[in-house]
Amino acid sequence: MDILLTLGLIIxxxxxxxxxxxxxxxxxxxxxxxxxxxxxxxxxNIIQNNASIELLSHLGVILLMFIAGVESDLKILKKYFKPSxxxxxxxxxxxFAVFFFASRSFNYSQDTSLFIGLIFGATSLSIAIQVLKELxxxxxxxxxxxxxxxxxxxxxxxxxxxxxLNLVNPNTTTADVLPFLFKNxxxxxxxxxxxxxxxxxxxxGLSYFxxxxxxxxxxxxxxxxxxxxxxxxxxxxIIGAFFAGILISQTPFAEYVERxxxxxxxxxxxxxxFVSIGLKLVLDGLGENMLLIIVFSVLAIFTKFIGGFLGGxxxxxxxxxxxxxxxxxxxxxEMALILIALGLEKGFIDQGMYASxxxxxxxxxxxxxxxxxxxxxxxxxxxxxxxxxxHES
Numbered sequence: 001m002d003i004l005l006t007l008g009l010i011i012x013x014x015x016x017x018x019x020x021x022x023x024x025x026x027x028x029x030x031x032x033x034x035x036x037x038x039x040x041x042x043x044x045n046i047i048q049n050n051a052s053i054e055l056l057s058h059l060g061v062i063l064l065m066f067i068a069g070v071e072s073d074l075k076i077l078k079k080y081f082k083p084s085x086x087x088x089x090x091x092x093x094x095x096f097a098v099f100f101f102a103s104r105s106f107n108y109s110q111d112t113s114l115f116i117g118l119i120f121g122a123t124s125l126s127i128a129i130q131v132l133k134e135l136x137x138x139x140x141x142x143x144x145x146x147x148x149x150x151x152x153x154x155x156x157x158x159x160x161x162x163x164x165l166n167l168v169n170p171n172t173t174t175a176d177v178l179p180f181l182f183k184n185x186x187x188x189x190x191x192x193x194x195x196x197x198x199x200x201x202x203x204x205g206l207s208y209f210x211x212x213x214x215x216x217x218x219x220x221x222x223x224x225x226x227x228x229x230x231x232x233x234x235x236x237x238i239i240g241a242f243f244a245g246i247l248i249s250q251t252p253f254a255e256y257v258e259r260x261x262x263x264x265x266x267x268x269x270x271x272x273x274f275v276s277i278g279l280k281l282v283l284d285g286l287g288e289n290m291l292l293i294i295v296f297s298v299l300a301i302f303t304k305f306i307g308g309f310l311g312g313x314x315x316x317x318x319x320x321x322x323x324x325x326x327x328x329x330x331x332x333x334e335m336a337l338i339l340i341a342l343g344l345e346k347g348f349i350d351q352g353m354y355a356s357x358x359x360x361x362x363x364x365x366x367x368x369x370x371x372x373x374x375x376x377x378x379x380x381x382x383x384x385x386x387x388x389x390x391h392e393s
Contacts, residue, residue, distance in 0.1 A: 069245015
């Protein structure tokens with residue numbers, strides 16, 4: 001099929017499906033994922049994967065990771081750093097460990113099990129934020145910690161991704177590990193020095209350039225150059241994109257750039273990426289993995305919920321607040337899908353596992369906002385009962 005017709009159909013179908021999903025109170029990404037399954041070879045076979053879709057999909061991943069970095073509000077992190085760090089760590093490490101051992105019990109290799117643990121350590125900040133905005137809950141203490149821990153969650157997962165990719169690389173020997181780690185440390189050191197000392201100088205010089213969309217163009221230059229640098233030294237390019245977003249989040253034009261890049265990404269690149277997930281899906285043989293899908297779905301809910309709940313408890317929050325924090329972390333969304341696609345590309349995940357994991361991610365993406373709304377409503381009900389004079393007597 002001609003690429004122009006393909007893109008037109010992808011955008012048309014995803015926007016219709018996204019609208020339907022949102023009317024049912026579901027995240028829009030669910031609609032795009034379902035479209036990818038329906039139009040792909042598993043169902044109607046209208047669209048086939050090809051090099052052009054792969055390229056646009058990869059750009060979508062890069063830009064989604066960049067946006068995740070830009071959305072990382074370091075002011076929130078500083079204000080609620082301790083509770084956010086504790087919650088973020090527990091929200092990553094508990095699923096990571098549980099899914100590693102669960103995968104090993106299903107006889108998957110150590111490398112595959114590590115990658116599966118990483119996938120389910122991820123959290124979707126965008127889906128939680130949609131619910132928090134809808135219920136006017138962002139400015140609360142719980143809302144701030146949810147945002148802070150989700151941001152740190154992404155950073156922790158990205159760092160773990162880098163370590164896992166280095167350690168499970170078949171060409172990596174024990175003698176190679178230290179040089180790999182040294183290059184990683186140099187990369188992060190470069191990011192720190194660049195952001196603290198070089199970026200302010202560049203921003204001053206940038207003010208002398210009077211060209212259309214100067215700030216967006218500069219941001220995209222940062223994204224692609226840091227993605228290239230990360231890939232060149234043996235890291236995943238999406239790590240470079242994420243930290244490019246972190247750097248841009250510190251600039252005065254961060255909000256403008258985020259709005260502009262999010263606009264084109266949401267309109268074109270993200271739909272292509274999410275549809276490409278479905279295009280790679282092979283539903284044959286899923287019955288053989290039904291036990292795994294059920295077990296992983298249950299674990300996906302409880303491991304994140306427990307991680308968030310315990311994080312709140314350590315900070316001496318009441319049970320309602322802890323439940324809200326725990327429910328907010330359940331959705332895996334975009335980050336997990338990016339990791340699944342990367343796992344398939346790198347050979348850590350086969351087609352059968354790929355389809356099973358995508359279905360589990362879709363399930364958590366659907367169930368998470370429902371559970372979060374329920375937890376917030378339950379908390380509001382408890383507070384109302386405490387304030388009710390009838391209950392005080």
